[in-house]
Amino acid sequence: MIIRKLNFLLVVALLTAPFAFAGEFDDFEKSLLQEPENAEATDSATSMSANEAFEQSLMAESGTEMEKVYQLRESLLESIKQGDTAQISQGIEELHAMRNENFVGLADVEAEAVLIVKKMWPQLLKYEVNQYKQFYHEVISDQARFAQNDALTQYLKNSLSSLDTSKTLLAYVETDIDNCTSMPESDKLELKILLLLSDAYHDQRVNDRIVRLSQMYLNKYPDHPDAKWIENSVAGPFFRNDFTALMFKDRAEHKEENIAKKFYTGGLGANLFLVSGGLAFGMDDLYRSDLFEYEDPSIYLEIYLQFSRISFSFELLPSGASGVATYSLGLGYVVYDSRYLKVRPYIGLGMPAMILEAKKDCYVAKPGEEKEYISAGSNDMYSEGGAYTLAVNVDYKFGTAYFLFSNSMFTSFSLVGKFGISYMEFDDTFLKGSGVTPFFAFGLGLYLW
Known part of the structure; x- marks a missing residue:
């Protein structure tokens, strides 16, 4: 022809x-x-x-x-x-x-x-x-x-x-x-x-x-x-x-088939939490409110790496206590993964932290140390103690597309919800106490898988 x-x-x-x-x-x-x-x-x-x-x-x-x-x-x-x-x-x-x-x-x-x-x-x-x-x-x-x-x-x-x-x-x-x-x-x-x-x-x-x-x-x-x-x-x-x-x-014709093959296989994810809240029990007198005012962290985030169903994460967690955040390492397990929904519970071990700003000039000292002058308006982060977290991430995936020119890797945007409870202990100069904080957070995520 x-x-x-x-x-x-x-x-x-x-x-x-x-x-x-x-x-x-x-x-x-x-x-x-x-x-x-x-x-x-x-x-x-x-x-x-x-x-x-x-x-x-x-x-x-x-x-x-x-x-x-x-x-x-x-x-x-x-x-x-x-x-x-x-x-x-x-x-x-x-x-x-x-x-x-x-x-x-x-x-x-x-x-x-x-x-x-x-x-x-x-x-x-x-x-x-x-x-x-x-x-x-x-x-x-x-x-x-x-x-x-x-x-x-x-x-x-x-x-x-x-x-x-x-x-x-x-x-x-x-x-x-x-x-x-x-x-x-x-x-x-x-x-x-x-x-x-x-x-x-x-x-x-x-x-x-x-x-x-x-x-x-x-x-x-x-x-x-x-x-x-x-x-x-x-x-x-x-x-x-x-x-x-x-x-x-070929990629377009086999997209759904290729996505199905990637469930539970792992990837790299990053979540940014924009809305958070919760409750705090046992932490009413956590710091001297007559000397300091707390500052809320501007953002909370999580980065995690998943292998098969197992995930390892690093995150800056919100808590139910005002001004309290937690730097945490987590170990998780994906119990459900599908085209749109992913559920990943995990346990975390971390360090609670709080940023305090001095309301007035004062002298402070830790036990066995010389007094230190703090001027009004200065701030510092206090993070002595430990935190233990049990939480679950629920991701609604959308906008799934092939990653660049690959025909087997994908990138997905997601709406992320985090629900959990933390037990934390503070033992710092101006932060002393312990308590339980159930919390939640909502944000956006990006997942490469």
């Missing part, structure tokens, strides 16, 4: 450069490319030469099927000159019907050239679709004889000699196709795809455009009778030739 269309492009291109690749063609195709030996010969001489060749061919083939073929070719030429599109279509069909394994009365390249010269775009689309779909059902022998060297050959050669060979065939005729009012948009798009095949494989830009136009066609006209054929037989090789597009297409 591709070779046939490529031959068409080469024939068109070589009409203005007949000796460039002469060795690439059989005798019939070479005959289409021959220029008159005298470039300055008059139209009359050219016509006489073509007629003489025609008459000689009739003499050589007189009384055979070839004689009828040449008569049909002459009639087709007259229809072309008169612009009778109905007769042109009929002539092409009659000549095509006479084709067999050993004899070709009208080559594909000639039929296509006729339809292009006369700008018969609907008929060209019908011919192209039929030829591509029937390609593997039609057998033409390498020794097959072709009708040639007559006035029709010369007419097509002269008509196409002005083609700009630096352009693709579609670039040369695309404007005319777009301006054709008798064709629906789906047919115009399909014809463009088929004409681009002439320039396929040797120009990556053409390959890329075939992929783009085919994808547009399949998206806009999925129910068209030719849509499945375009997808599988026409554009399919180019989709497969575009490895990047193929990779993204």
Whole structure:
């Protein structure tokens, strides 16, 4: 299929450069490319030469099927000159019907050239679709004889000699196709795809455009009778030739399947908690409120690394006590993981902390140490003691996408809820006491898995 269309492009291109690749063609195709030996010969001489060749061919083939073929070719030429599109279509069909394994009365390249010269775009689309779909059902022998060297050959050669060979065939005729009012948009798009095949494989830009136009066609006209054929037989090789597009297409088709394979496998997560609260029991006289005022931490966060179902975390935890936070290391276990929901209980061991700001100038001293002057407005963090936490993270995953160009790693955003209870003890200069703090926190998370 591709070779046939490529031959068409080469024939068109070589009409203005007949000796460039002469060795690439059989005798019939070479005959289409021959220029008159005298470039300055008059139209009359050219016509006489073509007629003489025609008459000689009739003499050589007189009384055979070839004689009828040449008569049909002459009639087709007259229809072309008169612009009778109905007769042109009929002539092409009659000549095509006479084709067999050993004899070709009208080559594909000639039929296509006729339809292009006369700008018969609907008929060209019908011919192209039929030829591509029937390609593997039609057998033409390498020794097959072709009708040639007559006035029709010369007419097509002269008509196409002005083609700009630096352009693709579609670039040369695309404007005319777009301006054709008798064709629906789906047919115009399909014809463009088929004409681009002439320039396929040797120009990556053409390959890329075939992929783009085919994808547009399949998206806009999925129910068209030719849509499945375009997808599988026409554009399919180019989709497969575009490895990047193929990779993204494959990733999209298997996304849910690949996500399911990643449940309970582990990854790296980070959570930022923006809202928190809770209760505190046994911590009413935790610090000297006559000397200090506490400062709430601005943010609470968690970073965790998961292997299979086991997780290791580092976090700055909120608590139910105002101004109290905990630096904690946690060990967790994923009890449930799915497309959207993940539940991870854990235990944590850490150090409670509180930032206190002096309300007035004062002297302070730890036991066995000299007094230290503290000026009003200065602050310090006090963190002597220990904290023990039992909590659970509940993540609602959304916006799951492949991580960069990987086809097996994902990144998910999540709404995170943390619910737990801590027991903490303080034993610092201005912080003394212990208590239990049930707490909660809500925030956003990012999970690479």
